[in-house]
Amino acid sequence: MIQLDEIPNLKEISDSEAEGLCARLRARIIDAVSRTGGHLASNLGTVEITVALHRVFDTGRDRVVFDVGHQCYSHKILTGRDTAMDTLRTFGGIAGYPKPQESQDDAFIAGHASNSVSVALGMARARSQRGEDYHVIALIGDGALTGGLAYEGLSNAGLSGEPLLVILNDNGMSITKNVGGVAQHLAHQRLKPQYLQFKKGYRKMMSVLPGGPQIYRVTHKIKTAIKETLLPCSMFEDMGFIYLGPVDGHDVRGLTRLMRYAKELKGPVLLHVRTVKGKGYPPAEKNPDAYHGVSRFCVQTGEPLQPSRPSFSSAFGQAVCELAAEDGRICAVTAAMRDGTGLGSFEAQFPERFFDVGIAEGHAVAMAAGMAKQGSLPIFAVYSSFLQRGYDMLLHDVAILGLHVVFGVDRAGLVGEDGETHHGLFDVAYLSSVPGMTLFAPASFAEVRSMLRHAVRKVSGPVALRYPRGGESGYRGDAGVEPxxxxxxxxxxxxxxxxxxxxxxxxxxxxxxxxxxxxxxxxxxxxxxxxxxxxxxxxxxxxxxxxxxxxxxxxxxxxxxxxxxxxxxxxxxxxxxxxxxxxxxxxxxxxxxxxxxxxxxxxxxxxxxxxxxxx
Missing domain, CATH: 3.40.50.920 (Rossmann fold)
Known part of the structure; x- marks a missing residue:
């Protein structure tokens, strides 16, 4: 068992000591997750960001809002929960996500994506309304930017003028425009320490000189016009953010310097950070998707300690493939959960009929409605707790017209170690409220196949199958499709x-x-x-x-x-x-x-x- 020594005062450690701390955190996370299971690759990719955050901000007072939150393990270790990491995601132990009931350092609950900027802006506005003094930071990944709520929050935050730092953790998806060598050179120059120090000093001098604020506004406009001629604005600058980046997300020295600079700016700032998911653990770096959420595994080999078993998800995916081979109208839709919902084989066999829309469940439901209206037969496989985000589209876009969209409602019921944000406990209530909805509940793999076939071929209008995470439990029969x-x-x-x-x-x-x-x-x-x-x-x-x-x-x-x-x-x-x-x-x-x-x-x-x- 690996545990950190006493956590140092991060406000006082040197850059080299911070780098050493990052290495120790990685070893601790790998060790803990190998014994409890959890989210590995995302946590390894955000170690330096987290250490820099704690060097610059006080998470007991300043509010750090995680998006999704499965990358919070370093944060938990640095806020007095190192020993408790051995109870991670276990009954009575600490949660795998931020949880305010667990610590004052956890600013907000997290489990679903794309809401962090909206929540952070709300906190910033409450701070201003109440005349209080603290900083607000949102940490959001590029994957969460596939969700429309992220853009609603960014658009409003950029125009708000509220002092707010958004850290964009970009670990794979290209966000900004490809603007060529000149633009990259200018981006590098404007992030040099000398430039940042000059800019900080110039702003301070202009704020005290007679007529200085007016001069600063004029020179700032001129500088902005010249920059936009050579370096096209990122969409974030168009939204009203002061944009910093892109920068190396594994350079804890540079990140600390930039966060200190951003802390002093009076307005919304977006820091674009590029990271490697799974950083520091070769198996996770090589295959980050496979090490996103893991069960207990051998650190030396990276192999799980228990082999995977057939699941309701895999049974559903296989049944969809069988039906798709018979009917060319059938398409499969997922919201960034291809493997989690068992659709990997479908993509391999029918790539032209497979659609991954990213973390955008509402869009997936509305898109499926459009597909159904024009003659396709869409099957949307989605976790129960995530389908909640598409309820309006389910009512408005699917049900009013009685469109034949099939929903595979995965992770229905208790899902286990992910806790409150992921249990699928409300789908019976909200699906039952949809006029014209047909809802099946298979209890075995065999019933998944028979009920899905019936739902596709014999039922009209919206239809859903709800089934649990994992495998069968005590019942393996097939009771058919009678009510x-x-x-x-x-x-x-x-x-x-x-x-x-x-x-x-x-x-x-x-x-x-x-x-x-x-x-x-x-x-x-x-x-x-x-x-x-x-x-x-x-x-x-x-x-x-x-x-x-x-x-x-x-x-x-x-x-x-x-x-x-x-x-x-x-x-x-x-x-x-x-x-x-x-x-x-x-x-x-x-x-x-x-x-x-x-x-x-x-x-x-x-x-x-x-x-x-x-x-």
Whole structure:
């Protein structure tokens, strides 16, 4: 186990000491993530940026807003959480993302992309409104610039005049125009220490001389006009930012100097930094995508300690490929999650029908609507928590016209170690609210294939399949595509479930049988539109019901079924709704979180026994 010695006062260390600290941070991150899993390549790429930030700013008072936030490990180590890194992303341990409840140094929650500039501008405006004195910094990656929200924030921030520093971490995508050798030479010159020192001194002198501010404004306009003749403005300057860069993101000396300079400027500043994702660890540098999010691995070889297993995502991707081979209208859409959603094989087989739109879920939904309107058959594979960002387009662009867009809602339910920002607990509620939506819940790989085929070929209008992260859990059957199916006939209590919870309910049912009860188990294949006939008939017989589902209580199937029973005058003697509750769920393994929420087999058995004992 590697741990850092006592963290030095970063305001006092020399440049060479800062470089040494960066090397130690990399070793610490590699060691910790190899044992806990987590986001590796992105953290290795931002070490120097983070050290420079801490040398220049006070994160306990100044507000540093991370975009996405999965690159915050160095920040956590430097703010007193080095020892806690051994608990990273584990139940009861520290989160893999910034979390204000965890530390005052974490300015804001982060987990979804493209919002950092908007949040930072809000903080800067609150600072000005309240007459307070602190600095606000947004750290955003070039990948997040594929999201439209980033441009909304940048456009407003540039025109605001608010003192604000935006650090653009560019680790692959070209952002600025290719303006040739003269432009690059001028960019290099204007970032030299001598130039920055002269500019700082000139501004200070002009601010105190009689008539100095007016002279400065005139000379600044002349300088700007000359510069724009030779060096076309970046889009950031057009937005109103003072633009610095591009600069080497692994030069901690230069970054520190530039951040100190930016700190003194009175207005919005954008510092463009170029980095290498996975810096300092050869396997991650060579293949940064594969080392973006990793499970536990061997540091020496870079190989995972546990081989990957088949997953719902891979089953979905394979099923899409099979259908695409039969129907040339089928296209696959992803929002920067090709491999995460199992679409790598589709891209290889049908590159002309594969569309990765970047981190732009709203655009993906609207684009899919346009494709469907003109005769294509788009399948959009997207994480449940990310589809939330496309809800308006789902309602307005897809549902009003009843367009046949198929949604593969991946990571539905509890996702584990990524925690609150990534659990897919709200899709049942928000998808159920969409008029004309058909919603399936496969519980096995076989059901993914059969339900997807049915959704593509037999359903009209918007249709979605929700399925969990990872592999099958206790149930590997194929109940077909009928709305509901009775998995076990009984008379003591009705157990209703769907999706990944099916395995736990079957296990709880076996425990009830062993205790002398005869449960009836009803599985929902289709959640919307809800077919309640078999459920109502069962509850009339047993007079007791337990509904188990891995989603939030509000708007879940438990509430909807309870409402249907009340409307039909079916009033059970006792009822229990087992779900993830009304709050946000922390991070941990899915097994730990299911126990926490009372959705493991033992908890469901105990809940059923309580229902059976009620008069």
């Amino acid at each position: 509901t199916v009775c998995l076990k006939v009984g008379k003591a209590i009705t157990l209703v479930t769907y999706g990944i919870t099916t395995g736990s309910v079957l296990e709880a049912g076996a425990m009830l049988e062993a205790a002398g009860y005869a449960p009836e188990i009803i599985k929902l294949n289709r959640l919307m539109p809800l077919d309640d006939e078999e459920i109502l008939a069962s509850v009339k017989k047993t007079e007791r019901v337990l509904i188990a589902e891995e989603c939030a209580a509000m708007g879940g199937m438990g509430q909807q079924i309870a409402a249907h029973m009340a409307a039909q005058g079916v009033v059970p003697k006792a009822m229990a709704l087992c779900n993830t509750g009304s709050g946000f769920i922390t991070h941990g393994t899915t097994a730990e979180l299911r126990r926490l929420c009372g959705l493991d087999a033992e908890s469901l058995y105990q809940a059923a026994v309580e229902v059976l004992k009620r008069e």
